[in-house]
Amino acid sequence: MRRSEAQLTLIKPAAVIVQQGKLLDYIDGVTQRNETPEEYVRQEIAKSLVREYGYEKAEISVEFTLRLGSKKPRADLVIFDEGDPHDQDRARVIIECKSQKIKSTDRKEGVGQLQSYMSACPNVAYGMWTNGVERFCYRRVDTNGKIAFEEIPDIPGKGRTEDEVERPRFDQLKAASSDALLFAFRRCHNYIAGNQGLQKPEAFWELLKIIFCKIHDERSSDEVEFYATSKERHGLNGRLKAKKRLDTLFNEVKAEYPTIFRENEAIELNPEVLAYIVSQLQMYSLLESDIDVKGRAYEEIVGSNLRGDRGEFFTPRNICQMTVAMLDPGERQVILDPACGTGGFLITAMNYVIEKIRSAEISKWGDVERAETAIRQRVQRFAQNYIVGMDLNPNLVKASKMNMVMNNDGAGGLFQANSLKAPATWDDDLRARQIMGQVDLIFTNPPFGSKIPIDEPSILEAYDLGHIWSYDADTDRWTRTNAVQKSQPPEILFIERCVKFLKPGTGRCAIVLPDGILGSPGLGYVREWILQNTRVLASIDLHPDTFQPHVSVQTSVLVLERKTDEEIAVETAAGRMNDYEVFMAVANHIGHDKRGNVTYVRDKKGNEIVEEIEETLKEYEEGKPVYKKQRTRRKVIDDNTLQIAQAFRTWLSEQD
Template identity: 50%
Template sequence: MTPVGSVPDGKVADFLTGKFVNDTPEEYVRQNIEKALVRQYKYAPADCAPEFTIRVGSARKRVDIVVFGKGADHTQANAYILVETKKADVKPTHRTEGVGQLQSYMASCLNAQYGMWTNGTDRFCFAKRGDGKGGWTFEEIIDIPGFGQTEADAQRPSRKDLKVATADNLLFAFRRCHNYIAAHEGKQKTEAFWELLKLIFTKIEDERAPKLNFFATPSERGSSTVASAAKKRIQGLFEQRVVKKYPMIFDAKDTDIDLKPEVVAYVVTELQGYSLLRSPVDVKGVAYEEIVGSNLRGDRGEFFTPRNACRMAVTMLDPQPGERLLDPSCGTGGFLITAMNHALEYIERTEREQWDDPAQGTDFERDELYRRRDEYFRQCVLGIDLNPALVRAAKMNMVMNNDGSGGLFQANTLENPHKWSRSLREAVPLGSIDVIVSNPPFGAKIPIDDEDILSQYDLAAVWDQDDDGTWSIRLDKHGNRVLQKSQPPEILFIERALQLLAPGTGRMAMVIPNGILNNPSTAYVRSWLLKKAQILAVVDMHRDLFQPGNDTQTSMVLMRRLSAEEEAAAEADGLDYPLFMAVAEKVGHDKRGNVIWRRTADGSDALVKRIETVAEIDQKTGREVLREVELTDRQVDDELPEAAEAYRKWLEEQR
């Protein structure tokens, strides 16, 4: 990223004009829609205008966003689409700011054909129709047309019309669906959540098929009677393309989409215009994990690793396509997906470099790329978690983010491997893993006190320190190790992870509470660790990293498992090697979870330019093509990317 300027305090640079406007909740919604109009709907920025003034009777009103005909003068007569954006707590039925306001504006613009009203959570689209009496009616439609689209195409998009999600617009769509199900179904929150995931899953699998059938028509959405046809169609897709393909996720008792037909039709219409497969990983990850987190966050020390921490660790570890990758406490899969996609980017880049046309490729070239990706998924991507609901959610997350779901297992990672299923023992034998990424559950409220589990670990024993400072395991009169009554799981996860790594080469990044690294009571853990691993890096992360929800101060610790020869040398004389250390005082958000923006010397928000590779669907061929776009954004005040960059530079210097 390249610094390019600054934004005054309390302002935001408008996406369309670059001018500074007040940073308000309503502006947050408008900026997301502006980005969607350009990047998803493909309207030229020059044909869009924010805060456009029109005449409504004798009054002058300002429309939040107006889209004009291609190349047309920005006049009220040339207005084509009107958009009204509101902050989240404004209801669509509001007397002065609801959908009625939008419709009055549309009626005053003679040639305006379409309109959208949204507060982020709710969204309504309308087409203006003549009533035959010199007036207008407003018909609710599924979506406004994109550039060059007909209204009919927008209501049932073909593959070439599918939109790649930008900013938080997919998050808004997921929220709308989740809220609609909650409002119209008499289900418990978690039950309704799983039904939504069935529909998301069906949408993803439909995108893999030659012909798209995940759709609902305006009449199906508008009538509970007609909606039964939509549910029947979607139910058939779910049974044929999802249940049969993923029996490890959906068993024989879980083959029905248990939602009313009108609810199915609504959710389908909210999702059908997107390409979930092509949308950026982070856009999907933020949307998916918020919905998962609000429904499945448990009480076993489970706190999902923030994306910036995942990216930092993965950048530092640099997992390669041929390396076996594991998260032994994978949760919903966010950490594992970040690492998996890092390796997939390498596969895609090296394959495309060999193509005659790197942006598109021939059928043969694309088949070879998919073969390499599939081979990587089947052989190298693995995850384990104790919580069956999280494992199921992780499998769905994996499918939405390129796949790899076949390597996920529900099991107690800390249990003796002899008690694991045969398939897990064969997939993840001790000493076989090249790269581990992990944020294990931690906390005194979930101690491990099962003696069968504790007996496997050196770090579950009682340790004594000799006068010379040497630590050793306490033995009873029979020469057996004396075990502690219990041990917090995060300590045992350190040892189990090292057991899983390949001796001499296996490396890992783990989130570790600072108490283990600093407290006198855990000095024996540090002593043991220095004899089993080379510590590569320690990044001390601000205690707000897991806020809101948990204020435990943690560090990201990178380490490599020592070989047997290195262990012997470490035991005899210790090992001497350089170590990278950093302190991240800024992690991009405060304790309430609000984004913190980086400031310049005069107190303004800093701006940066960055290049983003966007996957799009070619309008003629229907194939995916890659395009680079230059974006200018406010810079999040987050030092984790800088820590990763500094580590990679330091590592090169060591080599």
């Protein structure tokens, strides 16, 4: 089992130039192949075969030529036993990869094509057909000279038996790499929608229940209970057995998370669909999978089902990473997102701190195994006591709790609440946190827009920015009046509420805001209030495509530090605010275009540049974690957000 750690070290400057419209073959590291949808699927599966299934690159042949009578088709990926020559008679596993538009039932390129290839190779035992959404795995059975194909949950990893695939042990579960988990979540979501007669949002919530069961099984069971064998999948009695195991797990999940699931809630999938979903997820360890891998997979499924009409658009992970790196949270700092959505900022901040804890304990003990207990205790204390999230949308809160559970668990600090209302209206558990004026760091992207105005007088009158302000052209100053606005866009009130959450003098906030607040003449009073009550540490102008392909909006990140009452009083008495420096930057390279496609650094001729990196992988040997280093090549993503964060940290240390 392998897990890619967060730390990646550049070994040497870019050594390979990839021509425009090409990508570097993962297996041989040299061949440049046409960048097509089918090739994308093949490269992702190739990475999975090496990183998850444990096969060596030397054992895998790409576009291997077969002999089928007078035809010579090329199989996408063929696996051979270690040391065997790459001959057709020695092939052991065949994998066919297609683009999403090719269906498994296609007469020419569907699963029938894979089975014809398997039939032509006398020693092939297993095969896989996938288009990135659908995936079918088969075992070849030879009986009395007749060849048949039995569908199985997965092909075995290197050195693994078929029984271990049918019901794996915990130490045999694979950490998902690259987009493998994204493929699996997408496949499961589509299968539920297509075979259970549910709309996609309903299918999402059923998938959520099953993911909870999977994580609970990894955390709480002595033996794997989250599994469905191929025999169970193909018989009514077997499907019912699998369903009974999942029902038992889900009852335990409901008892553990009563704020997420109702007591009478059940998994509403028929046994056949449920057994299929379990078979597609049972080989992975969700807890061991890389944070970014889980984040990509979960965000796509959540985003396609929960993107609402209340100004909600979820913050890209690189922007979350930039802001968290800028404010550098520690494990004794209270971290809040008062509009947490699906938890992107909080999970990024939590895992940033967890990596600090892990590094400190490993350095202290000098041994990963000895450090594991101490790491677990510190992480649990931090996640339970220092992470707080709020959101008005109960579905988003449920989704964010799921995200937290999947990413080290700070779910106990997430609450369904209106952040803008008086704390007296919040539930008892949230009020008990006593967060007003006590928060160290805030990371947030509040809902925007005049289409979702706050017009409740009881809310507006509680805010300076809920009042009407008058402008004096002679002094170029704004003054608050006693009159209350009829309505305000939520982001304006969120600015004031965020500042009031912070500890005076030390509390800092990174908030995504529409550019109108920074430049619109009519909103000068908002800027006046910000300057009166905070020290502006940084203003980061985000690229117009930052939130594409979902929404087009020009935004910036403001980093603010709350002033003390004494500082405000001194400046008020002096009739002027103190001058200070502000860090400013433009995030003009954000790693994707307006369609959401990843963008890479190119040379002057437009060719993409590849770098060689060393990554730390977590493996298990005899049930114990072992960290190993591996060199690999990857394209350089055209993203300068972390460079901005590093520059800010340097600037801030000079200011301090």
